[in-house]
Amino acid sequence: MLTFILKRIVNGIAVVIAASVLVFALVSLAGDPLASMLSSPGASPQTVAQYRQTLHLDDPIMVRYLSWVGGILHGDLGKSYSGQSVNSMIFSGLGTTLKMVIPAAVFGLVGAVFLGVVGALKRNTAVDHLISALSYALYAIPVFVLAILLKGYIAVPLNNAFGATVLYTIGDSTPGVPPSLSDQVRHAILPVFALAVYSMGPWSRYQRAAMIEVMSSEYIKVARAKGLGRARVVIVHGLRNALIPIVTIAGADFAVIVGGAVVTETVFGWQGMGRVLVDALTGPVSPDVYVVQGWIMVVAIFVVAVNILVDLMYGVLDPRVRR
Amino acid sequence: MSGVQGSGVGPAVDEHAEKIDAYASARNSQIAGALRAFARRRSALVGLAVLLLIIAFTVITPFLWKYSYSDITVDFSAAPGWRHPFGTDSIGHDLFAQTLRGIATSLKVATLVALLSTVVGTVVGAVAGYFGRAWDAVLMRVADLIMTIPVLAITLVLANVLGAKGSSWFLLSLVLSAVLWIPLSRLVRGTLLSLMKNDYIDAARMLGASDRRIIIRHLLPNAAGPIIVDATLMVGRAIIVAASMEYLGLGIQAPEVSLGLLIQRGQGAATTQPWLFGFPALFLVLIILSVNFVGDGLRDALDPRRTV
Numbered sequence: 001m002l003t004f005i006l007k008r009i010v011n012g013i014a015v016v017i018a019a020s021v022l023v024f025a026l027v028s029l030a031g032d033p034l035a036s037m038l039s040s041p042g043a044s045p046q047t048v049a050q051y052r053q054t055l056h057l058d059d060p061i062m063v064r065y066l067s068w069v070g071g072i073l074h075g076d077l078g079k080s081y082s083g084q085s086v087n088s089m090i091f092s093g094l095g096t097t098l099k100m101v102i103p104a105a106v107f108g109l110v111g112a113v114f115l116g117v118v119g120a121l122k123r124n125t126a127v128d129h130l131i132s133a134l135s136y137a138l139y140a141i142p143v144f145v146l147a148i149l150l151k152g153y154i155a156v157p158l159n160n161a162f163g164a165t166v167l168y169t170i171g172d173s174t175p176g177v178p179p180s181l182s183d184q185v186r187h188a189i190l191p192v193f194a195l196a197v198y199s200m201g202p203w204s205r206y207q208r209a210a211m212i213e214v215m216s217s218e219y220i221k222v223a224r225a226k227g228l229g230r231a232r233v234v235i236v237h238g239l240r241n242a243l244i245p246i247v248t249i250a251g252a253d254f255a256v257i258v259g260g261a262v263v264t265e266t267v268f269g270w271q272g273m274g275r276v277l278v279d280a281l282t283g284p285v286s287p288d289v290y291v292v293q294g295w296i297m298v299v300a301i302f303v304v305a306v307n308i309l310v311d312l313m314y315g316v317l318d319p320r321v322r323r
Numbered sequence: 324m325s326g327v328q329g330s331g332v333g334p335a336v337d338e339h340a341e342k343i344d345a346y347a348s349a350r351n352s353q354i355a356g357a358l359r360a361f362a363r364r365r366s367a368l369v370g371l372a373v374l375l376l377i378i379a380f381t382v383i384t385p386f387l388w389k390y391s392y393s394d395i396t397v398d399f400s401a402a403p404g405w406r407h408p409f410g411t412d413s414i415g416h417d418l419f420a421q422t423l424r425g426i427a428t429s430l431k432v433a434t435l436v437a438l439l440s441t442v443v444g445t446v447v448g449a450v451a452g453y454f455g456r457a458w459d460a461v462l463m464r465v466a467d468l469i470m471t472i473p474v475l476a477i478t479l480v481l482a483n484v485l486g487a488k489g490s491s492w493f494l495l496s497l498v499l500s501a502v503l504w505i506p507l508s509r510l511v512r513g514t515l516l517s518l519m520k521n522d523y524i525d526a527a528r529m530l531g532a533s534d535r536r537i538i539i540r541h542l543l544p545n546a547a548g549p550i551i552v553d554a555t556l557m558v559g560r561a562i563i564v565a566a567s568m569e570y571l572g573l574g575i576q577a578p579e580v581s582l583g584l585l586i587q588r589g590q591g592a593a594t595t596q597p598w599l600f601g602f603p604a605l606f607l608v609l610i611i612l613s614v615n616f617v618g619d620g621l622r623d624a625l626d627p628r629r630t631v
Contacts (some may be wrong), residue, residue, distance in 0.1 A: 018468050026480055140612035142563050143587065144570050145604045152594045207566075252470060259473030263567050272617070279474060281483040282572050292480060296472055303471040 012304040078290030097272035105196035116207020138201030147267035251310030360624040367620020370613040379424035392424035410598035425582040435496035436561035438506035448511025514583035548625030
């Protein structure tokens with residue numbers, strides 16, 4: 001098990017290094033981010049030259065790459081073109097985004113397991129068909145469409161009915177108010193729901209398939225034949241084994257959820273990672289080189305870490321891989 | 324047997340012809356069986372019908388409808404009615420014409436992406452699966468790498484890097500294909516690896532078939548099922564990613580129209596002028612749903628374990 005984890009970590013580091021090369025090639029070699037500035041009448045050539053110097057755009061390409069990677073190794077992602085530290089931009093964004101992504105992943109997983117197990121146990125009944133139809137529908141609704149629907153057709157009527165803001169539709173907390181759990185929850189309900197539902201559709205299909213496969217296996221029959229209760233067999237013998245594939249898929253889909261969060265944040269006006277990326281790509285000087293590069297590196301490291309954690313969870317769920 | 328006995332070559336030729344007939348009819352019954360299985364799934368048939376209807380409608384209507392997507396009419400923020408079935412926006416664009424144009428853009432992008440990434444993914448996946456070793460290692464590492472970065476982030480960066488040029492539907496398709504071929508190539512590789520364990524591959528090799536012949540004649544036809552299914556589902560995936568990009572303001576830009584752009588523009592008035600958001604969103608969801616139903620029907624129809 002230990003060698004397995006070490007192997008995974010080494011592999012993960014290799015992937016992160018490869019990601020740094022790819023990202024650097026994509027963003028830094030792609031063209032001159034100051035080109036649009038150079039052509040605008042407001043900017044003098046001196047200003048542009050100064051930007052060029054502070055962003056190290058004149059250095060040879062290898063030097064730029066190594067100094068960027070060296071910075072990352074020292075925990076410094078560089079500066080945005082406006083001089084802001086990329087570290088502080090990304091870490092404040094990350095804090096906001098995780099408040100959406102982690103509960104969404106947890107609720108999405110719990111919901112998918114529930115729907116999948118019910119669908120499998122009630123296979124080919126009306127309940128199963130209803131759940132199937134639901135998961136197809138969820139899969140076909142892009143997350144931003146769902147988010148806009150929730151905003152306009154759940155939050156607005158609800159708030160009107162109560163004559164007060166029950167659910168917030170903008171931001172992750174009320175500015176100027178001391179942070180409280182209820183305030184945060186009322187901001188987070190809709191975005192978390194939208195994002196959770198986004199992955200629930202496909203995940204519940206996998207869970208259903210896995211559960212059907214496990215429930216038709218010999219050891220389930222043996223357990224029932226031994227005289228164990230149905231509930232015990234379903235939960236202890238069935239569910240535990242049927243959870244293994246969904247955990248893998250959820251782990252592999254973590255990057256997909258972060259992608260969904262980029263869109264959801266935009267709909268709900270959260271100042272998270274999504275905002276940081278979109279602003280860096282649509283601002284006056286774009287791409288804002290070090291912001292974009294830093295963003296992708298932080299997300300890549302995060303996703304790799306989550307995948308390693310998932311492999312560790314295997315050991316808990318499936319004793320066969322512990323060796 | 325219908326051959327004349329004793330004519331020398333007769334029986335042998337007939338036997339051969341019979342084998343070919345048997346082979347052809349097996350093949351036909353395979354296709355017929357697949358079609359029957361597809362037709363048995365009502366959702367797949369409905370999905371296909373809806374999709375075809377939408378396509379026909381989008382192709383034909385611009386010739387018949389009095390407004391073009393770029394026309395500015397005298398009706399501002401009109402609710403849906405006889406003059407404007409889908410209403411108008413605040414500067415007088417006819418939303419019916421715009422929605423149809425948006426559908427056309429989305430479908431063009433999705434079709435090209437499905438085509439390009441299927442071809443590239445199949446070739447790379449086949450080479451990696453068949454020749455293994457270095458090819459395989461490189462492909463798998465690239466796939467690992469792409470899995471760690473959200474697809475949307477990569478396509479957004481690519482679209483930005485292409486700049487104003489990135490707003491053409493053709494370049495947007497290239498951007499999406501640049502990422503979406505990778506999962507497909509993994510699928511092709513996996514399918515080929517399992518097919519290569521079959522005896523008929525060894526037999527073909529011993530008969531002197533070249534690598535190219537084995538891949539093209541023996542492996543890919545047997546891998547066609549999963550490839551076709553994935554290519555279909557790719558259409559849905561491409562539409563969602565493209566619409567998300569447009570919604571975020573990268574990808575297709577005004578004056579061109581796309582469903583993501585229309586939704587982005589209409590969202591502010593989602594409760595007061597719901598038609599601005601509702602019609603583009605409805606068609607976006609309808610297309611994705613139909614494509615996924617068709618893909619699912621194909622999966623059943625092309626499943627080798629299907630019982631005819």
